[in-house]
Amino acid sequence: MRIHIATDHAGLELSRRLQDHLIRAGHEVVDHGPTSYEPLDDYPAFCIAAAEAVVRDQAAGVDALGVVFGGSGNGEQIAANKVDGIRAALVWNESTALLARQHNDANVISIGARQHPEDEAISFIDAFIAEPFSHDERHVRRIGQIAAYEESRPTDA
Numbered sequence: 001m002r003i004h005i006a007t008d009h010a011g012l013e014l015s016r017r018l019q020d021h022l023i024r025a026g027h028e029v030v031d032h033g034p035t036s037y038e039p040l041d042d043y044p045a046f047c048i049a050a051a052e053a054v055v056r057d058q059a060a061g062v063d064a065l066g067v068v069f070g071g072s073g074n075g076e077q078i079a080a081n082k083v084d085g086i087r088a089a090l091v092w093n094e095s096t097a098l099l100a101r102q103h104n105d106a107n108v109i110s111i112g113a114r115q116h117p118e119d120e121a122i123s124f125i126d127a128f129i130a131e132p133f134s135h136d137e138r139h140v141r142r143i144g145q146i147a148a149y150e151e152s153r154p155t156d157a
């Protein structure tokens with residue numbers, strides 16, 4: 001699978017370790033930054049770039065997911081969810097990782113890198129990537145309602 005990754009200074013160490021881990025597991029990793037440690041860098045542009053790439057890939061039929069993380073994962077989730085077509089879930093244990101895929105068909109996982117030991121954060125990401133969407137009718141219906149809202153919004157002219 002192709003995995004788009006983005007973080008900020010708070011997640012850079014985890015990002016490096018995660019990228020090695022995912023590549024060793026056979027995934028194709030696309031790093032949307034940052035590439036070096038800058039304590040005053042800002043997560044939105046990195047996370048939005050990753051989220052846009054996930055939408056682009058999925059629209060083209062490419063098997064792709066996104067992983068964004070920072071200190072808490074909150075802002076990274078918010079930024080990713082501004083991109084139409086993104087369903088980014090803030091994950092904080094194995095259950096929320098699995099439910100994000102089973103119930104929400106989340107295409108981006110957000111994690112607080114300062115909230116978990118690295119091994120734990122990586123285990124949540126592994127669980128998220130491996131878990132399929134259930135395709136249960138009620139979940140399809142609810143996701144469809146979110147998409148319908150997105151599509152009903154007036155576009156900026």
Ligand SMILES: O=C(CO)[C@H](O)[C@H](O)COP(=O)(O)O
Nearest residue numbers: 010070071072073074075076
């Ligand atoms: O998690 C984040 C946003 O939700 C950021 O990583 C966090 O706010 C960065 O904090 P600081 O600039 O104090 O290192």
